[in-house]
Structures are given as C-alpha cells and as structure tokens.
Amino acid sequence: MKFRPYMIAPLLCLLVATSQFILCKTSPLSPWKGGGYGMYTQPPPISARTVWLKLSQHGKATFYRIQPLDSRIEKALAQLSDTERHILEEFSRYGRRMSIFPNQYYRKKLTSISLDVLPILRNHDVFAYLEKPQTQNLAVKVFEIRLKKENWIINEI
Amino acid sequence: MKSKNLLNITAYVRNEDLVLILILAVLSTHEVTYYRFLLMAFIIFSGILVRSLSTTKWYWMLCSIILLFELIFQNVIKANHSFLLFFLCLGFATTKWQPEHEQESAQKKCMVLIMGVVLLFATVHKLFSSYYLSGYLLMDYLLKGSSLESLGSYFDSNWANLTQKNMESFHLVKASQIDGYRQPAYLLFPHMEAWLNALAWLSVLVEGALVFLLFRKGAYSVVAKGFLLLAMILGIYVLRDETAFMAIMSGLGFMIMKDESVSFAHIFLLLSVLFCTLTLCDWRPPLLQ
Numbered sequence: 001m002k003f004r005p006y007m008i009a010p011l012l013c014l015l016v017a018t019s020q021f022i023l024c025k026t027s028p029l030s031p032w033k034g035g036g037y038g039m040y041t042q043p044p045p046i047s048a049r050t051v052w053l054k055l056s057q058h059g060k061a062t063f064y065r066i067q068p069l070d071s072r073i074e075k076a077l078a079q080l081s082d083t084e085r086h087i088l089e090e091f092s093r094y095g096r097r098m099s100i101f102p103n104q105y106y107r108k109k110l111t112s113i114s115l116d117v118l119p120i121l122r123n124h125d126v127f128a129y130l131e132k133p134q135t136q137n138l139a140v141k142v143f144e145i146r147l148k149k150e151n152w153i154i155n156e157i
Numbered sequence: 158m159k160s161k162n163l164l165n166i167t168a169y170v171r172n173e174d175l176v177l178i179l180i181l182a183v184l185s186t187h188e189v190t191y192y193r194f195l196l197m198a199f200i201i202f203s204g205i206l207v208r209s210l211s212t213t214k215w216y217w218m219l220c221s222i223i224l225l226f227e228l229i230f231q232n233v234i235k236a237n238h239s240f241l242l243f244f245l246c247l248g249f250a251t252t253k254w255q256p257e258h259e260q261e262s263a264q265k266k267c268m269v270l271i272m273g274v275v276l277l278f279a280t281v282h283k284l285f286s287s288y289y290l291s292g293y294l295l296m297d298y299l300l301k302g303s304s305l306e307s308l309g310s311y312f313d314s315n316w317a318n319l320t321q322k323n324m325e326s327f328h329l330v331k332a333s334q335i336d337g338y339r340q341p342a343y344l345l346f347p348h349m350e351a352w353l354n355a356l357a358w359l360s361v362l363v364e365g366a367l368v369f370l371l372f373r374k375g376a377y378s379v380v381a382k383g384f385l386l387l388a389m390i391l392g393i394y395v396l397r398d399e400t401a402f403m404a405i406m407s408g409l410g411f412m413i414m415k416d417e418s419v420s421f422a423h424i425f426l427l428l429s430v431l432f433c434t435l436t437l438c439d440w441r442p443p444l445l446q
Contacts, residue, residue: 005255006263009248010270016240017278024282029234031282036237037275038282041398042290101234 009079011074028157029101043145049099049157053114054139063141066095076124084120091117102142102157110140163216168424172264172412173211176245177201179408180220182433183238183401193227214253219435221246244271245405265413266375272409276388280364283357290361292353360391375413382421385410389428404432 020035030045031038040139050066064070069092077085091113098106118133144157181201184194204211211217224243228236248267255263288294302321367388370381389410392403410425 004263005251006248006267007270008251009244009267010274012247013240013271013274014243017274021278021281025285031286033237034234035240037278038286039237039279039402040294041282041286043288043294097232097234 027101027103028144030099033100045099048145049102050143051095051098051102051110052141052143053110054141056117056137056139057133057135066091066140068098069095073121079124080120087113087116087120098140098142099125107140109139111135114138170411171208171211172415173249174205174208175408175411175426175429176249177204177211178433179245179405179429180224180242182404182436183242185437186439193223193230197223197227212253214250217250217253217350221250239403241271241275241402241405245409261416268409268412269371269375272406272413273368275406276364276371277368279356280361280368283361283364290354290357292350292355292357295353295357312323356391360388361390363388377417382414382418386421386424389425400432400435404429404436407432 016035017037018039020029020031023034024031024038025137030049032044046068050065052083053064053066055064057063064073073088077088080088091110094106094110094113098110106111109142112135115133115135115138142157143154178201181198185195200223204220221243224239224246224268228239228243228350231239233240248271249264252260252263252267254407283289295391363384367381367384370378370384374381389403389407407425407428411422411429414422414425
C-alpha cells in the first residue's frame with residue numbers, strides 16, 4: 001500500500017490509541033482520558049476516584065481531600081490573596097491529574113506543593129490545628145471505587 | 158451525480174463547515190481556558206463567515222496547530238474529544254495538499270480510517286472491560302445516572318472522622334451504610350440485568366462488525382451503511398449523554414456518505430445537527446428516577 005499524505009492523521013490516531021490502550025492496561029491511567037477511547041468501560045475518574053493528602057503527626061494520621069477539593073478549602077479560596085489562590089489552584093489542578101493518572105511524578109509534585117498549601121490553610125484558620133508539615137510526614141493516596149454485583153469495593157491505587 | 162433539487166441540502170453543506178461547527182460544539186463544553194476558547198471561536202467563525210478561507214490548506218494547518226497547543230497546554234492526559242478534533246483538522250490539512258481532483262476522495266478515505274481506528278479501540282477497550290460486558294456500568298448510566306455521586310456526599314459528611322483507622326476500615330464499608338446512598342441500579346432493576354448484558358454484547362458486536370466493514374470496504378456497501386446507522390442508534394441508546402462524541406461520529410458519517418448515498422447522508426447530517434445543538438446547550442439526559 002503506497003503511503004499518501006491523508007494517512008498521516010489516521011496513523012497518528014492509531015499511535016495515540018495504541019499507547020493509550022497499553023497505558024490503561026499497564027498503569028492506572030483512566031480509559032476515559034488520554035484520548036478517551038475507553039469511555040464508559042469503567043466508572044469515570046471524577047466520581048470513582050478520590051485523592052487524599054495523608055499527614056502523619058505524633059503517631060496519628062489525618063486525611064485531607066484534594067480531589068474533589070475539600071469544601072472548606074474551596075470556601076477559603078475567596079479570602080486568599082492572588083498568590084495564595086494560585087498555589088491552591090495549582091494544588092487542585094495536580095489533584096485532578098492525579099485522579100486521572102496516579103503516578104510518582106504527580107505524587108511528588110503534590111507533596112511539594114502541600115508544603116506551601118498547608119501553612120496557607122492554617123494561617124486562614126481552615127485547619128488551625130495543623131503543625132508545620134515536613135515532607136516525610138506527607139503522603140498522597142488515591143482510592144478508587146469498584147462496582148461489584150452486591151456492593152462497592154474501595155481500593156487504594 | 159448530485160441532484161440539483163433544492164431539498165438536497167447535502168450539496169450545500171460542505172465538509173469544512175460541518176467540521177468547524179463540530180469543533181465549536183465540542184469546545185463549548187470542554188474545560189478550555191477563556192483565551193484559548195476565544196481564539197478557537199474566532200478561527201471557527203471567521204472560517205464559517207469567510208467560506209473561501211476554510212478551503213485553504215493553511216487555514217486547516219493553523220487549526221491543527223492551535224488544537225495541538227490546546228492539547229499540550231490542557232495536558233494530553235486529561236484530553237479526550239480534543240484529540241479527535243485535532244485528528245479531524247490534521248486530516249483536512251493533509252488532504253488539502255493532494256491534487257484538487259483527489260481531495261474529496263482523500264477526505265473520505267481519511268475520515269473512514271479515523272472512524273475505523275476510533276471504533277476499533279472503543280471495541281477493544283469494551284472487550285477487555287468486565288464492567289462494560291457485565292452490563293453493570295450500562296445499568297448505572299441508563300437507569301439511575303451515576304449512583305457513585307453518593308460517595309462524595311459520604312466523604313463530605315464523614316470528613317471529621319476520617320482518621321487512619323477508619324480510612325483503613327473504609328475498604329470494608331458497605332454501600333448501604335453510606336449516607337444518602339442510592340442503591341446500584343442492578344439491585345433495583347434485577348429483571349433488566351439480562352437485557353443490559355445482552356445490549357452490552359450487542360453494541361460490541363455491532364461496533365466490531367462496523368470496524369471490519371469500514372476497513373474492508375470503506376463505508377460504501379449497503380451493509381456498512383446499515384451497520385453504521387445501527388451503531389449510531391445503539392450508541393445513542395447506550396451512551397446517551399455522550400453528545401459530543403455522537404456529534405463527531407455522525408458528522409464523520411455525513412462526510413463519508415455525502416456523495417455515495419444522499420438518503421444516508423441526510424440522516425447523518427440531521428443526527429449531527431441534533432447532537433451539535435444538544436452539545437452546545439450542554440444537554441444531559443433526564444434520569445428515569
């Protein structure tokens with residue numbers, strides 16, 4: 001078959017679709033995204049996956065929800081300065097990406113942004129009882145709901 | 158030969174116009190930045206208003222580049238429909254480099270191949286998904302909307318108690334213990350289970366057969382046209398809130414059928430206008446409950 005210019009777009013489409021399928025089967029990439037060829041074959045990440053920041057202090061662990069963003073953090077956005085709001089929006093943006101494709105890069109990124117975000121939230125009395133966090137005390141967790149016939153199961157991914 | 162009949166609207170609707178409207182419809186419901194949306198809208202409206210503009214190769218190359226930037230800045234991981242729009246524009250841009258007398262047939266071949274690849278991978282994903290083939294997910298969408306929404310309300314109402322201990326035990330939470338919990342559809346409608354399971358398999362079989370026919374014979378045999386229409390009807394029924402995707406697929410159907418079968422082209426044009434309108438209005442299907 002002779003190559004023609006009109007084949008460029010379908011070939012690129014084939015390349016993207018193949019990569020997306022392989023990534024979906026070998027990693028937690030949601031089939032709804034990255035090209036979206038597997039929409040409706042799994043529950044959508046926006047409602048089936050939640051992303052949490054786990055803060056361990058004094059032998060006790062507390063969870064803060066990043067995706068969907070905790071409603072108290074959302075309310076606090078109105079009181080923040082532009083710089084602070086920008087940091088929180090970036091935090092939320094990476095939270096969304098993490099729910100679509102949980103991986104080490106987003107995990108590290110979210111942990112490092114959290115070091116700036118948590119003091120902001122403490123200063124604005126959102127989480128007034130927070131102590132200054134350190135990287136080793138922070139972990140990002142993603143939970144996914146799975147539909148089973150009789151019940152739902154929630155797994156960490 | 159094209160009919161001169163005024164009712165033959167396929168003679169007046171060009172592929173280029175349809176693609177521009179499809180892009181506008183899909184972009185209008187996507188999370189794009191304000192500036193990028195304005196830029197795309199400007200390009201699209203200028204293409205529609207100055208119709209001669211949208212026949213040039215540079216115009217489609219520009220659209221492809223803008224959509225590529227859109228994909229990169231939006232983050233390729235998050236994108237879905239934008240990819241298809243990018244492939245459409247790139248397809249148009251590359252066919253415009255062909256000699257003029259070959260352009261129309263090259264456009265059709267390009268659209269057949271894009272549609273074939275998209276449907277092939279949609280079928281493969283479904284075949285490898287136990288969720289889809291068992292019919293659970295279809296049931297959730299068709300009968301109840303997403304019952305998963307109640308998970309969010311559970312997290313909101315129980316946030317204060319979410320410590321390490323009960324987060325671990327959360328794996329064992331029974332759905333019925335969740336506040337505001339709506340029972341999964343398959344428990345409420347057990348008689349529908351077999352039907353939806355069959356529907357899931359039927360849609361996979363129809364899509365699979367369509368992919369085979371598209372790659373084997375293009376979309377020109379009567380069987381392929383029939384299967385294309387059947388896949389659309391099943392798609393409308395099964396994936397009925399995916400209006401943006403349906404608009405694109407029916408638009409592709411129109412382009413492929415345009416000079417081959419006027420009656421089929423009319424059906425696909427009507428479908429694409431319907432879905433474009435629904436997408437632009439951000440329509441969501443009413444739930445049965």
